Amino acid sequence: MIDKYTNKILQGDCLELFKNIPDNSVDVTFADPPFNLKKNYTSYGDSLEFQEYLDWCEKWISEMVRVTKPTGSIFLHNIPKWLTYYATYLNKFANFKHWISWDAPTAPMGKSLQPSHYGILFYTKEAKGAKIYELRHPHKRDRKQGYLLKDYGGKKDQLHPFGPLVSDVWTDIHRIKHNTKRDPHPCQLPIHLMDRLILMTTDENDIILDPFSGTGTTAISAKRLGRKYIGFELDTRYVEIAEQKLERTEPNYKLGESWVSFYLKDIVTIRNNDWENLAKYFSIPNPLRKIDFERAKIVDKKLIPQDGFIEKSNDNQLKLDIKKNKTITRTKLKTTKEIVCFNTNQEVTLSKKVK
Ligand SMILES: C[S@@+](CC[C@H](N)C(=O)[O-])C[C@H]1O[C@@H](n2cnc3c(N)ncnc32)[C@H](O)[C@@H]1O
Numbered sequence: 001m002i003d004k005y006t007n008k009i010l011q012g013d014c015l016e017l018f019k020n021i022p023d024n025s026v027d028v029t030f031a032d033p034p035f036n037l038k039k040n041y042t043s044y045g046d047s048l049e050f051q052e053y054l055d056w057c058e059k060w061i062s063e064m065v066r067v068t069k070p071t072g073s074i075f076l077h078n079i080p081k082w083l084t085y086y087a088t089y090l091n092k093f094a095n096f097k098h099w100i101s102w103d104a105p106t107a108p109m110g111k112s113l114q115p116s117h118y119g120i121l122f123y124t125k126e127a128k129g130a131k132i133y134e135l136r137h138p139h140k141r142d143r144k145q146g147y148l149l150k151d152y153g154g155k156k157d158q159l160h161p162f163g164p165l166v167s168d169v170w171t172d173i174h175r176i177k178h179n180t181k182r183d184p185h186p187c188q189l190p191i192h193l194m195d196r197l198i199l200m201t202t203d204e205n206d207i208i209l210d211p212f213s214g215t216g217t218t219a220i221s222a223k224r225l226g227r228k229y230i231g232f233e234l235d236t237r238y239v240e241i242a243e244q245k246l247e248r249t250e251p252n253y254k255l256g257e258s259w260v261s262f263y264l265k266d267i268v269t270i271r272n273n274d275w276e277n278l279a280k281y282f283s284i285p286n287p288l289r290k291i292d293f294e295r296a297k298i299v300d301k302k303l304i305p306q307d308g309f310i311e312k313s314n315d316n317q318l319k320l321d322i323k324k325n326k327t328i329t330r331t332k333l334k335t336t337k338e339i340v341c342f343n344t345n346q347e348v349t350l351s352k353k354v355k
Helices: 014-018 050-067 080-090 153-158 191-201 217-224 236-247 272-281 288-292 306-324 327-335
Strands: 008-011 026-031 068-078 095-103 117-124 207-210 228-233 261-263 266-271 337-339 347-349
Touching (some): 014 228, 026 050, 026 191, 068 080, 080 117, 153 288, 191 261, 191 266, 217 236, 228 236
Parallel strands (some): 008 228, 026 068, 026 207, 207 228
Antiparallel strands (some): 068 117, 337 347
8 A cells, every 4th residue: 555655756735645644654754844934935835823833733743653653763853943842742642762953054043042953853653662773973073184073082992993873963964055066945955864864763675754855855865775765745846856866866875785875975874783794895094093083984986876976966967957948947047036045044046056
């Protein structure tokens, strides 16, 4: 029954589309809803009254809980303000695991502290038996000199050669800064953010459902990590973009037998228990105390999948697609301003992007 909907981006209203999904049928649900901040989506107003927005959120959150398997996890991404309400609601039906703080500048609000993180609420459907794996990310280093940022004193030779366990504060994943790497969508997430959540809570062939798919970030991450996906998205243009990108995505984010998250020329997330199999692909500083200024590197760069540069190559392809596309799109591009919500208050026009 669920197979009918997997590996598809379904166009429509998520509350309607949820009706097709059986109870306890997907491994992970992840939602990155509109934040009600008056963002410039193509088909969605993003400016409901306070209570109206929360009532709407409760409807799709309860659908997420319903369709998630008892071994599964539920993730909600939003600004802290809305997450406080989400948590109060979700605490009645699911089991709180973590509030992940994703260090990324957000829109200036109010006149007190400068908001600098998004939250990702991490719940499991049941308190016991959930599928969760520990993760590691590379040691943080000074960008110019390459030295470890943290001073481990005399304990350097006891460090993990790849990097520390991932905590609930994520400072190593940046939002897509360059307009050239961005889809024409105001709030596209970086794919390796999704890779991390997916590696943490799913296995190969598990199903991840995203009710606000946008231009398909969750689906692409799932596909390249050998998982299945279901995406819902109201906007036909975003669905089209997601499908174009998915066509060019292969399930190849693997080193040996282990699924890993690549970003540019590096691996940004691995599972802790995969290191035993992965270590042979790395040159590890010897003696290990040299790790202070020498990182563990993948020995054979050919092992890095070509679409390790997926965000860029997709975007180039996308520009071509847009260029080739109907005049109607071009005309629209010249007149429609796409407001980019992420961090800078920048505004870009798509016509600029396709030059
Ligand atoms: C914050 S964005 C998600 C971006 C996505 N994570 C990405 O990386 O591309 C929210 C998306 O929800 C879509 N949306 C809004 N209301 C919806 C609804 N009722 N059902 C399905 N999608 C909806 C918007 O069109 C928008 O693309």
